[in-house]
Amino acid sequence: MYPESIQKLIELLSKFPGIGPRQAARFAFFLFKENHGFVEELRTALKELQDRVAVCDVCFRTMEQEEGGQRLCSFCRDARRDRSLIAVVEKESDMSNMEKTGAYHGLYHVLSGVISPLDMDSPKKIRLRELYERAERMLVGGEPCEVILATNSTTEGDTTALYIERILSPLKDTHPSLKITRLGRGLSLGSELEYIDEITIKNALSNRK
Numbered sequence: 001m002y003p004e005s006i007q008k009l010i011e012l013l014s015k016f017p018g019i020g021p022r023q024a025a026r027f028a029f030f031l032f033k034e035n036h037g038f039v040e041e042l043r044t045a046l047k048e049l050q051d052r053v054a055v056c057d058v059c060f061r062t063m064e065q066e067e068g069g070q071r072l073c074s075f076c077r078d079a080r081r082d083r084s085l086i087a088v089v090e091k092e093s094d095m096s097n098m099e100k101t102g103a104y105h106g107l108y109h110v111l112s113g114v115i116s117p118l119d120m121d122s123p124k125k126i127r128l129r130e131l132y133e134r135a136e137r138m139l140v141g142g143e144p145c146e147v148i149l150a151t152n153s154t155t156e157g158d159t160t161a162l163y164i165e166r167i168l169s170p171l172k173d174t175h176p177s178l179k180i181t182r183l184g185r186g187l188s189l190g191s192e193l194e195y196i197d198e199i200t201i202k203n204a205l206s207n208r209k
């Protein structure tokens, strides 16, 4: 019922997390009405996102694209960080929250999603194999390794944590030095790392087991 270009835009915008067709239509008409400058700025930002943003080869955190070589983010390159600790988070904003507390000095692993009990394919969509291989590389190299499961205290976060524990268990059998801990339950049920305060995260970190 809308012109084809607007319909297409609505379809695309509906793919954003949490955005339904009605909101997508509002956005599309906003873009249509908004002055040329805004749309141009948005176009540039999207282009830069594609051209200039990369993910770290080790932890999958986003970073500025650099020329050649292995892509390592500033955390993975920082020699002052405790390299034996890997906090596994669902998304990058969870990492930022842990970082803000100043209580954690290890490294991260960004899964880029969670396992949903309703989506059979979801384990394949997140970076589980990369986590396994990363831990394996460390252990084979004789390095100490603690995987801290810092997924949210939601059904999906808990499912993901259990799943990770399961896939890492053969590795633990061959390398008993591997530690797998879960962020302590200072976090109330259903809470997401994104919304809780620093003190709660600090407690959860010191209560991990």
Ligand SMILES: [Zn+2]
Binding pocket: 056, 057, 058, 059, 060, 061, 072, 073, 074, 075, 076
């Ligand atoms: Zn990194």
